[in-house]
Amino acid sequence: MSAADIAAIFQGAIVTITLSAIGILIGLPIGLGLALIRWADVPVLGRIVALYVSMLRATPLVTLLLLLFFALPNIGVPMSPVSAAILGLVMSTSAFNCEVWRSALMNFPKDQYEAAQSVGMNAGQRFRRIVLPQIVPVSLPGLVNEMSLLIKVTPVLAVVGVVDITRAAVRIGAQTYEPLPPFLVAIAIYVPIVFALVSLQRWIERRQTRAEALA
Amino acid sequence: MAETNKVLDVAGVSKRFGANEVLSDVSLQVDKGETVCVLGPSGSGKSTLLRCINWLERPDAGQIYLNGERVGINNAGIVMGDRDLSKIRTRIGMVFQHFALWPHLTVLQNLMEAPVQVQRRPKAEVRDEALALLAKVGLSEKCDAFPARLSGGQKQRVGVARALAMRPDLLLFDEPTSALDPELVGEVLVVMRELAHEGMTMVIVTHEMAFARDAATRVLFLDRGKAVETGSPEKFFSNPETERARQFIQRYAGDVAGGRR
Amino acid sequence: MIHDFGIVWSERSLLLSGLANTAILSALSAIAALLLGFLVTPALMSKRPAIFGLARLFVDGMRCVPFLLFAYIIYYGLPSLGLRLDNWSSGLAALIIYNTAYMAEILRGAWAVQPREPIEAGIAFGFSELKLFRRIILPPLLLSAGPVIGNQMIQIVKDSAFLTIIALPELTHAASSIQSRHYIPFAAFITAVFLYWGLCLVIEAGISSIGRVAEARR
Numbered sequence: 001m002s003a004a005d006i007a008a009i010f011q012g013a014i015v016t017i018t019l020s021a022i023g024i025l026i027g028l029p030i031g032l033g034l035a036l037i038r039w040a041d042v043p044v045l046g047r048i049v050a051l052y053v054s055m056l057r058a059t060p061l062v063t064l065l066l067l068l069f070f071a072l073p074n075i076g077v078p079m080s081p082v083s084a085a086i087l088g089l090v091m092s093t094s095a096f097n098c099e100v101w102r103s104a105l106m107n108f109p110k111d112q113y114e115a116a117q118s119v120g121m122n123a124g125q126r127f128r129r130i131v132l133p134q135i136v137p138v139s140l141p142g143l144v145n146e147m148s149l150l151i152k153v154t155p156v157l158a159v160v161g162v163v164d165i166t167r168a169a170v171r172i173g174a175q176t177y178e179p180l181p182p183f184l185v186a187i188a189i190y191v192p193i194v195f196a197l198v199s200l201q202r203w204i205e206r207r208q209t210r211a212e213a214l215a
Numbered sequence: 216m217a218e219t220n221k222v223l224d225v226a227g228v229s230k231r232f233g234a235n236e237v238l239s240d241v242s243l244q245v246d247k248g249e250t251v252c253v254l255g256p257s258g259s260g261k262s263t264l265l266r267c268i269n270w271l272e273r274p275d276a277g278q279i280y281l282n283g284e285r286v287g288i289n290n291a292g293i294v295m296g297d298r299d300l301s302k303i304r305t306r307i308g309m310v311f312q313h314f315a316l317w318p319h320l321t322v323l324q325n326l327m328e329a330p331v332q333v334q335r336r337p338k339a340e341v342r343d344e345a346l347a348l349l350a351k352v353g354l355s356e357k358c359d360a361f362p363a364r365l366s367g368g369q370k371q372r373v374g375v376a377r378a379l380a381m382r383p384d385l386l387l388f389d390e391p392t393s394a395l396d397p398e399l400v401g402e403v404l405v406v407m408r409e410l411a412h413e414g415m416t417m418v419i420v421t422h423e424m425a426f427a428r429d430a431a432t433r434v435l436f437l438d439r440g441k442a443v444e445t446g447s448p449e450k451f452f453s454n455p456e457t458e459r460a461r462q463f464i465q466r467y468a469g470d471v472a473g474g475r476r
Numbered sequence: 477m478i479h480d481f482g483i484v485w486s487e488r489s490l491l492l493s494g495l496a497n498t499a500i501l502s503a504l505s506a507i508a509a510l511l512l513g514f515l516v517t518p519a520l521m522s523k524r525p526a527i528f529g530l531a532r533l534f535v536d537g538m539r540c541v542p543f544l545l546f547a548y549i550i551y552y553g554l555p556s557l558g559l560r561l562d563n564w565s566s567g568l569a570a571l572i573i574y575n576t577a578y579m580a581e582i583l584r585g586a587w588a589v590q591p592r593e594p595i596e597a598g599i600a601f602g603f604s605e606l607k608l609f610r611r612i613i614l615p616p617l618l619l620s621a622g623p624v625i626g627n628q629m630i631q632i633v634k635d636s637a638f639l640t641i642i643a644l645p646e647l648t649h650a651a652s653s654i655q656s657r658h659y660i661p662f663a664a665f666i667t668a669v670f671l672y673w674g675l676c677l678v679i680e681a682g683i684s685s686i687g688r689v690a691e692a693r694r
């Protein structure tokens with residue numbers, strides 16, 4: 001394996017990281033939106049969101065990607081590997097995020113909400129000024145956990161042809177007939193990223209339990 | 216070992232945890248039908264003494280005999296294997312401060328579990344006996360409930376019945392009422408008094424001075440791991456020999472005078 | 477569109493055998509990972525630094541490695557070390573080893589919050605060794621860890637789909653074959669998605685029944 005090969009894997013890493021970041025950034029607010037629809041118990045739409053979330057949580061990302069990549073062009077939506085990857089990541093991660101946000105919303109103390117109502121805040125103010133600042137810290141560990149899960153499934157993007165870490169590694173393995181080294185390089189890139197997220201999650205949790213103990 | 220009467224003989228038992236000598240040279244003999252209350256301040260080694268008796272804790276020195284049979288060390292002079300230890304333990308019932316009922320089993324199953332699984336007695340017989348014991352502690356209607364659904368007093372009565380279901384030669388109680396709300400203490404003490412009357416052999420660690428005073432045949436006062444005093448409750452409470460015991464009794468004087476807390 | 481689903485229906489035996497393989501693969505690896513997890517958990521709690529360190533390294537390592545890369549290593553990487561496994565063995569091995577780490581961590585967490593006294597009561601009542609474990613320790617442990625183990629099983633089902641890349645004939649692979657044979661991507665993959673969903677709903681039903689049993693005892 002040459003230096004150029006390693007450089008190619010790192011180039012793939014940039015693709016992986018960029019796609020993950022896009023998936024996370026879009027998936028976060030969409031997950032919150034879905035959670036709000038369920039929380040507010042919007043008729044019909046609430047049920048649909050519940051089914052969507054339940055289904056996507058059960059769907060492996062490979063299967064979802066293959067569905068998007070091959071089926072959408074059939075109905076006239078052009079799909080590049082990258083757009084299929086982003087769409088798949090967003091759909092899947094937003095379903096998981098929805099559950100994290102929703103459980104924070106469900107546990108939100110009702111009396112606070114009513115207190116905000118009683119001082120005449122409108123729905124938008126109540127949400128932005130009272131609810132959101134409190135559910136963000138509660139949801140944070142779950143959201144970070146979901147981020148690390150998302151990073152861990154990104155190798156599957158290679159299946160629809162995205163030239164990410166994994167595809168670069170597979171390609172080099174096929175050229176050199178030595179598949180082990182490029183895979184080890186790929187893992188060496190993934191491990192610190194996931195480890196950083198897992199540590200971040202633990203750190204947040206520890207800080208929060210300490211804050212609770214003091215309060 | 217000639218006296219057939221002696222159920223428990225603790226001879227010079229010592230136990231240390233690291234540098235902390237928790238029991239030093241403690242001896243205690245208990246005859247058949249006796250109720251011995253072990254008293255003493257917190258940390259004096261009461262629990263450790265009980266746990267040494269059935270070898271939940273392994274004593275560093277001294278011997279323990281149950282009905283003349285050495286506990287923990289076999290005839291060859293070496294530490295018993297799990298199998299032999301377990302056989303001896305089935306003859307010593309234990310009641311725990313926090314009940315220690317098995318949460319996944321119903322009340323009746325809690326009573327039947329060890330007699331059927333460990334003693335291998337016939338299920339039907341064990342069941343009849345368990346039902347009779349539940350009736351005795353006044354919990355017949357709870358036999359199919361899970362422990363989590365019981366009050367503390369009910370849990371502890373199940374704990375006592377569970378220990379009795381083993382037909383033990385000796386019952387050990389470690390502060391059986393101290394985890395209970397005050398108004399629930401009485402219902403457990405009633406059961407224990409009844410057992411004392413029936414001649415069950417018992418060693419009871421307790422802070423219930425009134426109970427010790429009128430239900431015990433003898434008290435043992437432990438202080439900093441030493442058996443400081445032993446004797447009849449009348450003498451111990453009215454005229455203790457040592458200053459430590461006097462201070463201890465004074466602290467709990469309200470208990471004795473006022474019946475119960 | 478209806479026509480497409482007709483084609484899927486005509487290929488149902490392929491799809492069902494894929495579903496069966498997914499279910500078997502997931503069930504086997506879940507059981508094996510759970511059993512092996514029971515062996516790793518004591519090491520995670522060991523007081524001997526070498527044993528503890530090795531177990532921690534394994535568990536945390538696996539939790540940081542993407543499953544797909546791990547499966548690649550086992551299938552494509554091990555042969556260069558002279559160890560060649562077919563796709564079933566390597567897929568199964570990958571799922572089992574990977575999830576052993578997760579199961580061990582789940583069991584450790586559940587063990588840490590188990591009350592000690594009931595176990596001590598078991599010893600005092602004469603239970604020992606295997607019987608103590610089987611009758612006194614295990615049931616409450618499984619009840620409290622059950623829901624988390626169930627969630628991990630859903631994760632295993634989803635991870636098993638990755639094994640399509642090593643040509644293991646599981647559900648996603650079956651859907652891919654149907655799609656490439658007939659060019660009906662939507663019908664083929666959406667059917668697979670619904671089958672995965674059904675499988676997970678079954679597992680979730682199992683989780684909530686364990687939850688109910690545990691609730692009655694809590």
Ligand SMILES: Nc1ncnc2c1ncn2[C@@H]1O[C@H](COP(=O)(O)OP(=O)(O)OP(=O)(O)O)[C@@H](O)[C@H]1O
Pocket residue numbers: 232235237255256257258259260261262263264
């Ligand atoms: N497993 C152990 N390891 C180390 N120290 C222990 C252990 N068990 C008990 N000790 C120590 O031994 C001493 C006696 O403990 P023990 O529980 O026997 O006291 P006690 O008389 O039962 O007190 P209490 O009334 O509070 O229950 C205490 O200082 C305790 O900290």
Ligand SMILES: [Mg+2]
Pocket residue numbers: 261262263389390
């Ligand atoms: Mg104690």
